[in-house]
Amino acid sequence: MKKNLILVLNCGSSSLKFSLIRPENGETLLSGLAERLLSEQASIKIKVRGQKNHRALPRPFDHQTAIMTLVETLALQQLNLQIFAIGHRVVHGGEHYCMPTLVTEEVKNTINNLSQLAPLHNPANLIGINAAEAVFNDVPQVAVFDTAFHQTMPEKAYIYGIPYSLYQEHGIRRYGFHGTSHYFVAQQAAKILDKAINKSNFISAHLGNGCSVTAIKNGESVDTSLGLTPLEGVMMGTRSGDVDPGIIFHLINQLGYTAAQVSHLLHKESGLLGVSGLSNDCREIEESWLTNKNPRAKLALDIFCYRVAKSIASFTASLTSIDALIFTGGIGENSTLIRAGIIGQLSLLNFFVANDKNQACCFGKAGNINTDISRPILVIPTNEEWVIAEQTSQLLSNNTSIKE
Known part of the structure; x- marks a missing residue:
């Protein structure tokens, strides 16, 4: 069975949003949301082939439990065998990442270090990466950063009017977010306007x-x-x-x-x-x-x-x-x-x-x-989600060290 699908994960501190996407056309085969994680009210909603399922999550109510529940559904539908890679939304990439990046231990350490700039987001994104690695240990993991699209801003737009040393020594500057969204709609607008x-x-x-x-x-x-x-x-x-x-x-x-x-x-x-x-x-x-x-x-x-x-x-x-x-x-x-x-x-x-x-x-x-x-x-x-799937697929397709 050909592996041509990308599983996209967007992990929050108490939630996990997911989609299974065909990257060449954006077709979504499965989607859903696990919410209220780490509490007894934890639940998961999954939509696959037009059918919706909503149920409580078993203990320990965490992200890995949510991913394991997702895997069970994927296996029942035989979709797990078609997953080529997993693309993760990561909020803050600092100046380190202007492109999608294959997840390694070094990349995870950098994402963790950048948590000081996004304390509500990067730690949660790392939780999703680690949970996915534990379950899909033979599948490539790719990080796609919200800040990446804005790395083309000129200095006059991103430097604050404070001592320049704070930028040099501590990376205090404007980074911007929602980059994948702005990138997507700009691409679509250009097509509409020809x-x-x-x-x-x-x-x-x-x-x-x-x-x-x-x-x-x-x-x-x-x-x-x-x-x-x-x-x-x-x-x-x-x-x-x-x-x-x-x-x-x-x-x-x-x-x-x-x-x-x-x-x-x-x-x-x-x-x-x-x-x-x-x-x-x-x-x-x-x-x-x-x-x-x-x-x-x-x-x-x-x-x-x-x-x-x-x-x-x-x-x-x-x-x-x-x-x-x-x-x-x-x-x-x-x-x-x-x-x-x-x-x-x-x-x-x-x-x-x-x-x-x-x-x-x-x-x-x-x-x-x-x-x-x-x-x-x-x-x-x-x-x-389509942007993350598309960019994940493009990265791995261009990386000869990754085998399907």
């Missing part, structure tokens, strides 16, 4: 619980809103985005917060949740405004749209022309209200939304939502 990717200029807005805006020049990232960590940039679901650093000193020195409390506040209690007082879920906030005219809900939505629009406008400084504005991510793909709110503040850049087209582009449907007199505005559902 332009060569190396001659295409876009501004891409990945909007979900985490958000980022990226300027793409000739197919390469030249600036992005997320920085050293995924906290910088626009307001997000629970993250504050940009704030005056003096607020941190005020919270600690005047209000008695500890550094850990400030970190929790900015990462977990801010953003849409903090302003609205309701939820980090944009759908719930929109419902509260549209149904109950909740003023805090409207304020949260207004701030969100304004901050994203301001970020998009600022990134025109990185480009000499714009072929299209791209919306993607859970909010970007589905919220007609948010898209209209953002575009409504960009008329100076000649972006205008067509309401009928905007309403039609939801729930996985791609398309343009601009009027006839507007620059192109595209809604493109992202597919980070």
Whole structure:
């Protein structure tokens, strides 16, 4: 049986998202999510050949148990025999990795060392790699990094206005994230517009619980809103985005917060949740405004749209022309209200939304939502899993030391 499938794993601290993909066309044969890991409520959802299964996980409720349960399903469907390699999403690759990389002990050590820059993500990504190696010990493992796409940013975009020695000695600089998503939608946008990717200029807005805006020049990232960590940039679901650093000193020195409390506040209690007082879920906030005219809900939505629009406008400084504005991510793909709110503040850049087209582009449907007199505005559902599968396959196909 030919081995031509890639298993993609995206491991969080208490979750494991997975997909089995045919890399040449993005066909997904199996997908699912294990969540609430390390607790007695741990469960796993698996969709294979149109059939969905949801069940509790047995002890010890950990990532390896989730992977073993996945392997059982793969074996029942005889899909395990077709797995060529495993591609892992790894959030932070620092300056070490600008391309997909075959996992070795040295690579794992580097990912672990980079955990100081992504303490919520890299350790979880390593858990997934180690668990997969224990179960698929004869299958190549490949790391695909969220930061890789942004390694083309020029120094003027990634160096902070702080002592240069902090960059030289400690790697403190802007790295950016959501790279696989921005890469994917830029490729798709170039195809839609029938332009060569190396001659295409876009501004891409990945909007979900985490958000980022990226300027793409000739197919390469030249600036992005997320920085050293995924906290910088626009307001997000629970993250504050940009704030005056003096607020941190005020919270600690005047209000008695500890550094850990400030970190929790900015990462977990801010953003849409903090302003609205309701939820980090944009759908719930929109419902509260549209149904109950909740003023805090409207304020949260207004701030969100304004901050994203301001970020998009600022990134025109990185480009000499714009072929299209791209919306993607859970909010970007589905919220007609948010898209209209953002575009409504960009008329100076000649972006205008067509309401009928905007309403039609939801729930996985791609398309343009601009009027006839507007620059192109595209809604493109992202597919980070396909990018990981494709890049994993390409790496191993070009590596003669790897045998099928």
